[in-house]
Amino acid sequence: MTDWLKYEWEWDEREAVFQVDLQYWELLPTLAYSHLVFISVAPHDPDAEAFSRSEERRAAALQHVLAEQLEDSAIFVGGIGLKNLIQFYFYTADESLIHRVSGICRTEPKLRVSCGHVSEPHYATYYCLLFPDDAKLQSVENAAYIKSVQHRDGDLSLVRRVCLFMAFASEESCDAFISEIPHLGFKVGMRESIGNNTHPYRIELIGYSTLKLCDLNRFTARAIRGALPYGGVLDHLQADFINRH
Secondary structure (H helix, E strand, O other): OOOEEEEEEEEOOEEEEEEEEOOHHHHHHHHOOOEEEEEEEEEOOOOOOOOOHHHHHHHHHHHHHHHHHOOOOEEEEEEEEOOOOEEEEEEEOOOOHHHHHHHHHHOOOOEEEEEEEEEOOOOHHHHHHHOOOHHHHHHHHHHHHHHHHHHOOEOOOOOEEEEEEEEEOOHHHHHHHHOOOHHHOOEEEEEEEOOOOOOOEEEEEEEEEOOOHHHHHHHHHHHHHHHHHHOOEEEEEEEOOOEOO
């Protein structure tokens, strides 16, 4: 059974779409598949800035063929898509599998496809690159929030006040985090206790951002990663609504 998550994040300072099979968070170390096989797919024209529609379909078909033909000896754990580059990632226990992968890739004549492999006993690509931390996972909530603003005919491009409500397990942790807030580029807003909850102490961070997904992702990531050493989590966000003119 698969458990796929798709989210948008930056990769190599470019906007990208990540896909990852979450089921392998616990399963991967039990499989002893310590070799990473990676496949890179690019448009046929080396100067192309993006895939054509037909090339996108061919890349998706290649992913399906690879996953199907390698399922007896490898697991497909995820991929990353840029406008003009897609990478697929497999883990296997068979180091010689790269020869099968190369053979499959050579059958695709209308894309530039390359592949390689590396020993990866600690699965760094899966755990550090593909699997989302709290900041990356928030990008899914950010995208949903942006969609709700669009549905109300709101403008996304203008900078506006955005408030992040960070929650902590103890008042001491919340107090300790306060000194970090100016260094993160936020102002301190309201504080409150929200009663019986695992993180009952909440503090508001005030900052400014557009509601473009890449901007909002960077904005929330600063707060989430800044609060992490204090055990803080992002409870929710609110942004000033601006009508589209």
